[in-house]
Amino acid sequence: MNINFEQAWDDMITRLESWVDQLIINLPNIILSIVVFILALILSKYISRLTLRLLEKSKLQASMKNVIAKLVSVLVILSGLFLVLGILDLSKTLNAILAGAGVAGLAVGLALQGALANTYSGIVLSYIKQIKFGDWIETNDYEGEVVDLDLRAVTIKQPDNNLVYIPNKLVLENAIKNFSTTAQSRVILECGVAYESDLEFVRDLVNKTIVKNFDPVESVDDIIFLYTEFGDSSINFEVRFWIDSTSALEVLKAKTEAMIAIKKVFDENDITIPFPIRTLDFPKKVVVGTTEHPN
Template sequence: MDFRFANALKKMMDRLASWMNSLIVSLPNIIIAILVFLIVLFLSKYLSRIVLKLLKNSSLQASMKHLISKLVSVLVVFFGMFLILGILDLSKTLNTILAGAGVAGLAIGLALQGAISNTYSGIILSYIDQIKFGDWIQSNDYEGEVVDINLRTVTIKQRDNNLVYLPNKLVLENPIRNFSTTPKTRIIVDCGIAYSSDLEFVKKLVKQTVSQAFKEFNSEEEVIFIYKEFGESSINFETRFWVESKSALQVAIAKSKAIIAIKAAFDKNNINIPFPIRTLDFPKSYFEKNNEA
């Protein structure tokens, strides 16, 4: 028993001595590999900044510029890792890694297909012109200003200053309403007037009021006024006009301004906007029974 223990201890010490000798022999290569690794990290950051500066005056979107700079940084790091494996004389390990990369890539692709889909969608969104930094968009029932587009999400800032992170895949696959692609937006205001009103006078008054309130974009002829229907308690109409707008908030402000101006004009000219009225018709027998009681 003592002989076996001593033999096992001797083999372990021999193995440790062999490892120590290998470590001492490889120590210069390890030091060089560490220095190369630090240099590669520095170069990846430095080249990423240089690429970003070179692309600054290009016509690419800001998100695409950041994406290209990050890809350059990643490629430099990968090149450095292969160089380090060569310095450490781990070429066999490198071959093993490359041989298993196919199987591992398939497994990782199946496990991360959602993330990969978002990454691919992020690249597409960074390249197209329909959405870019600073645009006011509406997508997936959320609305706000685009403040970031990365490889995972599109970040929008809502009018209440809250941030919403939308997965790139959902943004790319669903309709996007971009308020910033056109300099002008048509505003539609609905209202109703009493049946006793002079319809021609009301039409002329509303068109004059709106054209004066937004005279930089509308003349009286350009304001569209349409009577829509005979409502339960009013004759309803619709007014359409143009305003400068690059966000839904500007649209809401312009609509509020138009409502205030139209209401003031109606009050000045004694034009009534009626409340909903419901007429109740009771049969005569109802009152006769109540009188008898």
């Protein structure tokens, strides 16, 4: 028992001494490795800032520029780490790390297919001109202003100030309606007047009202006025005109102002906007019913 304990103690002392000897021998390499890794950390920061400066002239989104700069910084740090492993003569460890990274990368790629698809879609969206910060867009049944675009989702702010986060993959695969690609937007207003109304007078009155209340509309030639149908209780019309705005919210405001102005002039000229009604036409002789009294 005592012999085994003494043998074990001697083996432990011998191994510790060998470790100390290896530490002393490799001390310069260890110090050099620490210096190299620190330099890699410092260099990654400078290269990240340099990358941001180089990307300032590009048309990428601000969020994408930051992401690219961070990726470059991570690559510099990884390069420094691999260099440290080489200095410490840990080539076998480096090979094991690379092999493990390959297997882990395959497993992570299979598990994160959706996330990777969003990442790829985010990179593509950052290059196309159809969508950028400040644009008012409609996609996937959501409408609002683009306030952010990263590797995961497109963030839009709706007219009610709510934020909607749409995965990049859905935005890239579905139609995008961009209201900000032109300098103007069209306002479309539908209404109806009573059947006894003078249709020509109604048309002229509506056109003059639009010209009077909206500066971008210089004359009645800039307005499209169309009677669309004989409705159940009214003759319906549609009026279209342009405003100097690409915001859907401004379009709604202009439509509201147009409705107020048209309703006001209709009231002043005794023009009726009828609500749905049903007319019952009874013949002159109507037999309501007969009642027979028993004797």
